[in-house]
Amino acid sequence: MxxxxxxxxxxxxxxxxxxxxxxxxxxxxxxxxxxxxxxxxxxxxxxxxxxxxxxxxxxxxxxxxxxxxxxxxxxxxxxxxxxxxxxxxxxxxxxxxxxxxxxxxxxxxxxxxxxxxxxxxxxxxxxxxxxxxxxxxxxxxxxxxxxxxxxxxxxxxxxxxxxxxxxxxxxxxxxxxxFMLHAIQHRTLLTAGIGESFLAEILVEFEQELPQHIKLAYLPSYGMVRLRLTTSEQNAAQGEIKLEFDKLKKLVGDYLVIDQDLSLQETVSNILKSSKKTLSIAESCTGGYISHLITLIPGSSTFFLGSVVSYSNEMKVEILDVPSEIINQHGAVSLETVAKMAEGIRRKTGSDYALATSGIMGPEGGTEQKTLGHVCVAVSSAQTTTTTTFDFRFDRKRNIELTAVHALNFLRKNIG
Amino acid sequence: MxxxxxxxxxxxxxxxxxxxxxxxxxxxxxxxxxxxxxxxxxxxxxxxxxxxxxxxxxxxxxxxxxxxxxxxxxxxxxxxxxxxxxxxxxxxxxxxxxxxxxxxxxxxxxxxxxxxxxxxxxxxxxxxxxxxxxxxxxxxxxxxxxxxxxxxxxxxxxxxxxxxxxxxxxxxxxxxxxFMLHAIQHRTLLTAGIGESFLAEILVEFEQELPQHIKLAYLPSYGMVRLRLTTSEQNAAQGEIKLEFDKLKKLVGDYLVIDQDLSLQETVSNILKSSKKTLSIAESCTGGYISHLITLIPGSSTFFLGSVVSYSNEMKVEILDVPSEIINQHGAVSLETVAKMAEGIRRKTGSDYALATSGIMGPEGGTEQKTLGHVCVAVSSAQTTTTTTFDFRFDRKRNIELTAVHALNFLRKNIG
Structure with missing residues (x-):
């Protein structure tokens, strides 16, 4: 060498x-x-x-x-x-x-x-x-x-x-x-709801006190930030990396999504599998992308029943039983409609949870009230239906990807 | 420079x-x-x-x-x-x-x-x-x-x-x-149903006679091969590249999918838009991926009504009206079931055409009769329902991607 x-x-x-x-x-x-x-x-x-x-x-x-x-x-x-x-x-x-x-x-x-x-x-x-x-x-x-x-x-x-x-x-x-290689060890956690520079402020002292052979990296993607500690196996064996990772988790606090190097869809999948709950999805603006992310996971058929991509309003009404008055009064992109979409797919499939999305992905379709990148998301369970909105400001592809990631995170919070 | x-x-x-x-x-x-x-x-x-x-x-x-x-x-x-x-x-x-x-x-x-x-x-x-x-x-x-x-x-x-x-x-x-740059010009066509080496055999003479300043490249992906001619704008202005591209098209013959650098979903989208026909999809094994590819295209809402991702058999029966006897007798992955899925989604949405997929993507689920990677595809119109099968032999992700591309190509052939 x-x-x-x-x-x-x-x-x-x-x-x-x-x-x-x-x-x-x-x-x-x-x-x-x-x-x-x-x-x-x-x-x-x-x-x-x-x-x-x-x-x-x-x-x-x-x-x-x-x-x-x-x-x-x-x-x-x-x-x-x-x-x-x-x-x-x-x-x-x-x-x-x-x-x-x-x-x-x-x-x-x-x-x-x-x-x-x-x-x-x-x-x-x-x-x-x-x-x-x-x-x-x-x-x-x-x-x-x-x-x-x-x-x-x-x-x-x-x-x-x-x-x-x-x-x-x-x-x-x-x-x-x-070659006698020392495997490099990573410990990664995912945060949401906080920007890279604000995380860095929280971690100033932590970074200064971090032992030289352990490196901290910031890996932002889709509006979330992954934090990664890296060291060689030798050091890890001394328990140092575990110690530092625990400190990091505490500092990150409520911004923590998951303390493993997993995607949001894997995180959601693990929660549903271990609690033996089922999921269905009604996608409008995401057009099948969330279902695709879920079904890429081997064995997803154990918890995922299916979804309806209701691109047209007729499909929302005919297949998801969204009352047409709701769409007429509030629009297809509204908290009222997306809630009915979630409730509709949950009833139709008999799933424990349902996720629904509706939004304006661009390049056309924005109005003054509902600007381009405006998204409504709902999660429905037997007990309740919860809704939220997001506003993204990118191109069609990135808006779809961001919606998927943030919708999955909203689902995770509501099934935890 | x-x-x-x-x-x-x-x-x-x-x-x-x-x-x-x-x-x-x-x-x-x-x-x-x-x-x-x-x-x-x-x-x-x-x-x-x-x-x-x-x-x-x-x-x-x-x-x-x-x-x-x-x-x-x-x-x-x-x-x-x-x-x-x-x-x-x-x-x-x-x-x-x-x-x-x-x-x-x-x-x-x-x-x-x-x-x-x-x-x-x-x-x-x-x-x-x-x-x-x-x-x-x-x-x-x-x-x-x-x-x-x-x-x-x-x-x-x-x-x-x-x-x-x-x-x-x-x-x-x-x-x-x-800088006074001569824009490089590409002419690209997409072929399907023929391997790279067989294409090369067909094109031996063509390649030998190709002028030095025009380059031919083979770009295989997802079991199809893209052929690309490249030259600078100067030469192109002389009409040479057009001439060579026309020769190439003739040689490729029936293997030609499209003589532009477009994806299959763009090709299908253009056909539907120009003929003012609508599409709906019933996806089982592809889990929403085909719908995602279609809805990535801006303006796809003009022809795409929506889809049902019927991951569970119940959804196939309840929402797509596939008779449960058909599933019991032939299995979820069968030409009979996939034909009923296509007919069901077409009826439910009132679309002109419907595409349906069902298959075994792995890593589990293969049997002796229906091996891993076995896929059934159907296209339904008011006149007829046509079915076909494919067999892929890769990992889950690649099997899904290959199924999507070949299903879209099958759809293209049946709406042309």
Whole structure:
């Protein structure tokens, strides 16, 4: 290791699509999280195009700076994918067919895809003779592990689930095995209802007294702030991080949403599961996004009965039994309507709790009384129906996301 | 410019959260797209942590390689944000309070947030005296424009909507104004039902005969492949790219979904809008995700009436009027049930078309007959109900996304 205390990693992503904005890079975040978890430290993430000189220079520079260079992308079967021949030349090898990789390609095409096998598919089994091949159990392009001048280089396909599989099956276990890494430990809590700078004021003394090897980070997102303490496992073993985390929780007080690194939908899901209560949702302005967040959670069918996306007023009346007078008198975006929506879906589904949203997400539809970004939210239970309003001031997509997060937080408070 | 023909850009993102995987970087993709649009060429994207030496070295290296270095992040009010003092030292300036930025901070806190103003908020208005200040109309941290050794450096806040506003208001117009850029032109089409390597076989000759200044890229995603031709505006003006794009369309034939760079939901939305038809959806396995994709489109309320996320069988029976015998006999995941779901939601909402999905997304629920990833889809109109099945083999999230895309494509085929 270039630095005896930490294994440093550079993440290199290859592909023109990243430089013209066609693709959002979700691979790097996942890789960083997993590497962090085993105690490796990502120092840089670099994205470059399918260009020979750019790739070559990048590998050289990143290799000088980091212990491990993890490369994704550029291994496809088409002519714009030049990464493999470049790697072969960079490490001074010769191309050779890997038998296991070839069997894998043949297997995928004949058994799984049931398609004729083309030459360009067979070429996917060719690899430089000076690499260790990482077999791809989820696709045709094999991974390649090189070592040069005390640096490890691993090339993986850019397809997310293929890369993830290869990291989990091979790369992470090998790195963990070979280097004695101290896993980095994080303790994270989520706050709501207080801005970043006000939190910082509350935590001035805490930060000053924090031991040097424990770091505090502020991670704001969607109008909430996550606070994270970080240290290495060694220190954590001494109970120090627990101690500091408890202090932090006390200082944050009522602003605390949850003292784990969980999303709001996971938090809500855990509460409902453990109390064996069920949920239904009536979404107007969020258009199905809250239901999507809930149903992304495996096993959500144990507590989530379903929802109605009542985009039209007719649906509010016909399916959710909102009295049309209520809509006529108060409007579709009103506390009165959203309360009836929540009560309606709860009655229809027989759920213990119901959440409802109605608002103006933009870019059009705002009025003087009800401005763009105005949202009404209701939570209904057998005992009572509670409502609230929010006002956001962003674009349609962000307004929808903010509404979802704050509606879920309102639900959490009313089912706690 | 370091190269007289193109304005090259490096994107630098600063923040520990990017290196531990807490945040997915969506800023870079947006910036790349916009820069590309005005004819600037993004060569590299680099993400680094809140570390003095790493930032310093990165600015030095990126400044040597590119004409413009666009920096985001690290400008927050808390102690882990060190970018501003570093920039001040890097460019040899002194900190000074910017009057307009200060007024902006005071305005936001007193008028918009109605919160007391802290010292750390006032500091946000301090800037190095050798930069041009870009006022932030959406937040408290101002942008900073520096020039050194023939390179432009711009520092912007990392909050997406603040960065986007500053790019649109200032950075993009100034760059466009100052450099005579030839806008890069893309022509993109979307194909479905054919793999990347088979497309490449069809296009072997086309690729060989393609003029050097026109590039063809394969962009696979969600089991479909986008094909993109790229050239500069100069060549495009000669009609060459149009000619080549027409050839490409012919070669692709029936695999063509749409000859524009549109998503499937946009394609479906355009068809429905122009034919003045309405849509409703019954989602089981996709849990609201298709409705979310549709309602992200501004103005979708003109054709989208709403949907029912019938996660429980009771909801399928009670709200969508699926006969319970059908579910008992064929199961919730069956062509029979999904057809009844589509017909039910269409009748209930009175829409012209209805789409319905039911499937097994995992990680649990697969059986020998109906394996994990098995999906049934139906489209119903006044004339007929058509069904189909798909089989995916990924994780829950990706299975949901794939189902949504392929269901939308099935809908497109049946409303065309």
């Amino acid at each position: 270039k630095n005896p205390n930490t294994l440093t990693v550079s993440l290199v992503t290859i592909g023109d699509e990243l430089l013209i904005g066609q693709t959002i890079d979700t691979n790097s975040a996942w890789m960083a999280k997993e590497l962090n978890h085993i105690g490796a430290s990502v120092k840089r993430r670099v994205a470059i195009g399918d260009n020979w000189d750019d790739i070559w220079n990048c590998l050289q520079k990143e290799g000088e700076a980091a212990d491990v260079v993890l490369i994704t992308g550029g291994l496809g079967p088409t002519s714009d994918d030049i990464t493999k021949p470049l790697l072969c030349k960079f490490f001074g090898g010769k191309m050779t067919t890997d038998k296991a990789a070839l069997e894998n390609v043949i297997d995928i095409f004949t058994k799984k895809l049931n398609r004729p096998l083309l030459d360009r598919n067979l070429w996917q089994a060719d690899v430089p003779d000076n690499c260790t091949v990482l077999q791809n159990k989820r696709g045709t392009a094999p991974g390649m592990w090189f070592e040069k001048d005390n640096t490890i280089y691993v090339s993986m396909p850019g397809v997310p689930h293929e890369m993830k599989g290869m990291m989990q099956d091979d790369v992470l276990p090998i790195l963990k095995d070979r | 370091k190269n007289p023909n193109t304005l090259t850009v490096s994107l630098v993102t600063i923040g520990d959260e990017l290196l531990i995987g807490q945040t997915i970087d969506t800023n870079s993709a947006w910036m790349a797209k916009e820069l590309n649009h005005i004819g600037a060429s993004v060569k590299r994207r680099v993400a680094i942590g809140d570390n003095w030496d790493d930032i310093w070295n990165c600015l030095q290296k990126e400044g040597e390689a590119a004409d413009v270095v666009l920096i985001t992040g690290g400008l927050g009010p808390t102690s882990d944000d060190i970018t501003k003092p570093l920039l001040c030292k890097f460019f040899g300036g002194k900190m000074t309070t910017d009057k307009a930025a200060l007024e902006n901070v005071i305005d936001i806190f007193t008028k918009k947030l109605n919160r007391p103003l802290l010292d750390r908020n006032l500091w946000q208005a301090d800037v190095p005296d050798n930069c041009t200040v870009l006022q932030n109309k959406r937040g408290t941290a101002p942008g900073m424009w520096f020039e050194k050794d023939n390179t432009i450096y711009v520092s912007m806040p990392g909050v997406p909507h603040e960065m986007k506003g500053m790019m649109q208001d200032d950075v993009l117009p100034i760059l466009k104004d100052r």
